[in-house]
Amino acid sequence: MNVFALLTSSVLALCLSASALAQSPARSRPATPAKAPAFNYAQSPAAMAFATDLAERRNLDPTWVRAQIGSAQRIHTVIRLMQPAPSGVPKNWAAYRARFIEPVRLRAGQRFWEANRETLARAEAEYGVPASLIVGVIGVETLYGQHTGNFRVIDTLATLAFDFPASHPRAATRTEFFRSELEQFLSLTERTGTDPATYLGSYAGAMGWPQFMPSSWVKYAIDFDADGRVDLFNSQADVIGSVANYFKAFGWTPGMPTHHPVRFAPNQSREDLDTLLAPDILPSFGVESFTAKGAVLEGAALQHTGKFALVELENAGAASTYIAGTENFYVVTRYNWSSYYALAVIELGEAIKALVGER
Incomplete structure (x- = not known):
């Protein structure tokens, strides 16, 4: 999910089926911070107390939970990026739109649609969500997997759970949100037998081609290629099916214009x-x-x-x-609580649909 959504509202809540098994996180190398973090969260009494409580509530190995949270590093860049936007900066739909409806993204979207034509048609048939909307979301979020993020998810979630900038007008609710996401993330990786340290994502902890937060992954991600696991980093079929499932869950009405x-x-x-x-x-x-x-x-x-x-x-x-x-436009904003985002997604998808000759 696009990280802008995290600054404007709570995002997605959730629960993976047992058949989802292990996911395959991105295997690229994490970005090296310009300066070494001041400390890891083993030094934070609040983080360690949270780890102990989480382990008890979720029936997880307390040693493992404390080790995972304790190994997380505070990332100052993440704190800076979460600072409130400067007041008085005018919004500009024309400029925002131009960032996404542009030749590079259009060509990439056309290739993606043509490579996944059958899967997109199946998702549309099963969930009632237009292929153009699915393609538009993935294009805006990560340029079809080209920009999924280079921050370790465990670092970003711990940083925002325990060091969310106090200057933010919604610091208290944002802190609780990210603590919940950290809990979902550790529960997910423990259940699927994957190493939390290997997951890379955005500066807000969003993961994979569709940029799902951990809670969204748990509730809405599906095994659309039927290989026994959910993989939003490497399976384009799982990405397509999961985005469609997300919109259906939020009330998409087939056939209604946005x-x-x-x-x-x-x-x-x-x-x-x-x-x-x-x-x-x-x-x-x-x-x-x-x-x-x-x-x-x-x-x-x-x-x-x-x-x-x-x-x-x-x-x-x-x-x-x-x-x-319409109500369907509102559904699109559930992916990111922004009318600018929603219309960009819709128009990108429609432009790519015209390129591939779909009716």
């Missing part, structure tokens, strides 16, 4: 616009109430039987871009 064009009546009031924007990306308005407040819909949008959200994407001082997001 969004529709919207414009505004010339006499629309600022008050009505503010009312439409107040729920943010949460679909809250039926067609009648949506249009009564000055939003103009056309064609298929007028036949939508669910709710709409008026989604605003700012353009750094220029006129904002607006769409009418």
